Amino acid sequence: MLQILIYGTINSIQLALMALGFALVYGISRVPNFAHGAIYVVAGFITWTFLKAVGLNYFLSALIAILITGILGALIYRFMLIRVRGMAISEIIASYAIGLAILEGLRWGGFKGMTYTLPLFVPGSVTLGGVPVDIHRLLLIGIGIAVIALLWLFTHYTRIGLALRGMAQDERAALMLGIDSDMMALLATAFGSMLAGLAAIVLLPLGNIVVEAGYNVLILAIAVCIVGGLGSWMGAVLAAFLIGFAQILTVKYLGSHYQMVVALLAIIFTLIMRPSGLFGRQKELEERV
Amino acid sequence: MASGERRKERLDRGIKVRSDGIYALLSWRELGYLILPRLVLIVGLLLLPFVMPSLYWERVISNVCLYALLALSFDFLAHYVGLVSLGGALFIGTGAYIAALLNKSLGFPIILTIPIASVSGAAICTLLLLPCLPLRGVYFAIVSLMYPLAAMRIIEALNIFGGTDGIMGVDSFPYSWVEQYFVLVMVILFLFGLRRLVNMDIGLVFRGVKDNDQAVRASGMSITYYKAVAVFIASTMGCLAGACLTHIYMFSGISLFALDFSILPIAATVIGGGGTLAGPVIGCFILVPVSELLREFGTLRIAFYAVILMAFIVFKSEGLMVYGQRKYHQFERWVKI
Numbered sequence: 351m352l353q354i355l356i357y358g359t360i361n362s363i364q365l366a367l368m369a370l371g372f373a374l375v376y377g378i379s380r381v382p383n384f385a386h387g388a389i390y391v392v393a394g395f396i397t398w399t400f401l402k403a404v405g406l407n408y409f410l411s412a413l414i415a416i417l418i419t420g421i422l423g424a425l426i427y428r429f430m431l432i433r434v435r436g437m438a439i440s441e442i443i444a445s446y447a448i449g450l451a452i453l454e455g456l457r458w459g460g461f462k463g464m465t466y467t468l469p470l471f472v473p474g475s476v477t478l479g480g481v482p483v484d485i486h487r488l489l490l491i492g493i494g495i496a497v498i499a500l501l502w503l504f505t506h507y508t509r510i511g512l513a514l515r516g517m518a519q520d521e522r523a524a525l526m527l528g529i530d531s532d533m534m535a536l537l538a539t540a541f542g543s544m545l546a547g548l549a550a551i552v553l554l555p556l557g558n559i560v561v562e563a564g565y566n567v568l569i570l571a572i573a574v575c576i577v578g579g580l581g582s583w584m585g586a587v588l589a590a591f592l593i594g595f596a597q598i599l600t601v602k603y604l605g606s607h608y609q610m611v612v613a614l615l616a617i618i619f620t621l622i623m624r625p626s627g628l629f630g631r632q633k634e635l636e637e638r639v
Numbered sequence: 640m641a642s643g644e645r646r647k648e649r650l651d652r653g654i655k656v657r658s659d660g661i662y663a664l665l666s667w668r669e670l671g672y673l674i675l676p677r678l679v680l681i682v683g684l685l686l687l688p689f690v691m692p693s694l695y696w697e698r699v700i701s702n703v704c705l706y707a708l709l710a711l712s713f714d715f716l717a718h719y720v721g722l723v724s725l726g727g728a729l730f731i732g733t734g735a736y737i738a739a740l741l742n743k744s745l746g747f748p749i750i751l752t753i754p755i756a757s758v759s760g761a762a763i764c765t766l767l768l769l770p771c772l773p774l775r776g777v778y779f780a781i782v783s784l785m786y787p788l789a790a791m792r793i794i795e796a797l798n799i800f801g802g803t804d805g806i807m808g809v810d811s812f813p814y815s816w817v818e819q820y821f822v823l824v825m826v827i828l829f830l831f832g833l834r835r836l837v838n839m840d841i842g843l844v845f846r847g848v849k850d851n852d853q854a855v856r857a858s859g860m861s862i863t864y865y866k867a868v869a870v871f872i873a874s875t876m877g878c879l880a881g882a883c884l885t886h887i888y889m890f891s892g893i894s895l896f897a898l899d900f901s902i903l904p905i906a907a908t909v910i911g912g913g914g915t916l917a918g919p920v921i922g923c924f925i926l927v928p929v930s931e932l933l934r935e936f937g938t939l940r941i942a943f944y945a946v947i948l949m950a951f952i953v954f955k956s957e958g959l960m961v962y963g964q965r966k967y968h969q970f971e972r973w974v975k976i
Binding site: 382443454457605607608615 | 778905938
């Protein structure tokens with residue numbers, strides 16, 4: 351029982367970390383960035399390159415990786431997405447194609463066969479009430495909560511954060527109030543990518559860096575955002591816990607094959623029942639007839 | 640500046656009256672002018688097996704046609720009904736599994752499995768997608784993207800239909816020319832059938848659903864009913880392609896729900912020109928052979944057509960067919976301002 355509680359929480363925080371970047375970009379500023387998963391994997395490989403091939407220390411290479419992913423996100427927006435802005439379907443297809451190109455390019459470019467791993471932040475494990483837990487996983491909970499809190503403060507109390515939310519709610523009104531929507535969307539994509547990079551650095555030490563992770567992360571991020579409701583902040587976090595615990599329970603009682611099925615079915619059923627998500631209340635008329 | 644002083648003027652040719660598809664013909668020459676492109680396409684398609692005799696390219700032709708069927712169904716749904724379905728693989732997989740099961744478990748011959756798989760597969764796909772039909776735009780796109788992924792994982796998890804190994808040893812077509820002509824004729828039939836369909840009354844309703852669904856509803860028509868009909872038509876094509884695929888490769892497995900079948904038709908549609916129906920077919924004839932040539936690079940193929948897709952959607956979103964039609968139907972000249 352305690353085991354489910356602990357690992358459910360950890361899994362939920364993991365999901366929240368994966369999804370926050372996507373939620374920031376799509377949920378808050380309405381720019382779908384389906385290259386999210388690709389950026390996540392790229393961040394992992396960049397960190398690995400600087401850590402192992404160049405030989406910098408862990409913190410520095412992580413920092414560089416986050417910066418590079420941020421720039422990558424900004425470039426993707428500036429040169430690609432800006433041209434299809436406002437055409438939702440084209441945005442999705444174009445950004446998805448970018449992600450696909452990056453991932454398959456990486457797969458072809460030699461990042462295969464050998465296993466690429468990042469070291470744990472703090473090796474070793476402790477026992478909590480009879481359940482052994484890695485210290486890294488415990489750290490992860492702290493980092494996750496810190497990121498969630500910082501983002502909440504960012505979107506509620508800084509000018510840029512407020513502008514991002516304003517854009518999602520009513521782009522025209524935001525324009526009238528002097529918010530440069532292209533600039534904000536650029537920033538949103540950059541921040542979202544940096545969050546994907548951060549998530550990658552925090553989560554990848556728990557496993558190998560593989561290209562498939564890109565697709566899984568994208569699906570999980572979409573699942574969390576959709577179940578939580580686009581544009582709803584707390585919704586995304588709550589949804590992360592919902593799906594996180596659901597996954598741990600199905601893995602325990604049904605088998606690990608069902609882990610992704612849970613996320614996929616969650617997306618499908620939420621969209622069918624309540625397209626605006628369990629906690630979102632935005633733009634219901636645009637979603638369904 | 641030179642470019643500021645003159646602009647390009649475009650004039651429709653004389654035989655074109657007001658709208659698309661209505662022409663005033665005065666001579667055989669003008670009739671020829673209209674028939675020529677269509678004839679070139681049909682004859683070209685039918686002659687292909689003679690021009691490409693090697694065994695390898697025969698397989699490529701069949702592949703092109705299967706993708707063309709999928710691309711047609713994507714184009715029809717996206718540009719005439721307004722349902723952007725990113726899950727073409729769902730149709731392929733459903734059709735393929737039904738055909739394979741009918742053939743292996745019940746011993747049905749190929750002449751029965753393909754029609755049964757097309758129609759019943761389409762019915763199943765329509766039923767599966769029915770609850771999502773009220774969704775609009777992006778939401779439908781995301782849901783349809785998730786369906787084939789979910790199908791893949793569910794088959795894997797439940798270990799049904801042969802699990803991850805799939806179903807081997809399905810009957811193949813008796814002769815390779817039967818296989819090629821069957822798929823070629825199907826592509827031609829569906830291409831011209833759809834072109835006719837979208838100009839009939841029901842086609843008008845479809846476009847109404849796309850442009851303004853509330854107006855259609857206000858006219859007392861059920862939007863969901865018409866969307867379901869459209870999905871049925873589109874998934875018939877997809878399931879037909881899937882059933883043919885399983886008989887050509889004598890195999891059906893979860894790889895048939897893979898992204899390839901969802902992405903390539905979309906790329907072909909974008910390249911060929913969305914909303915033209917003939918464009919996606921032409922797009923497939925460009926993309927599939929090129930990706931065959933790139934086969935030795937493995938997964939780089941997907942990266943390659945993802946890049947093409949991105950470039951076309953971002954920089955040249957009208958596509959080849961629209962561009963070609965403009966050049967063919969209109970005079971262009973530079974005019975001084």
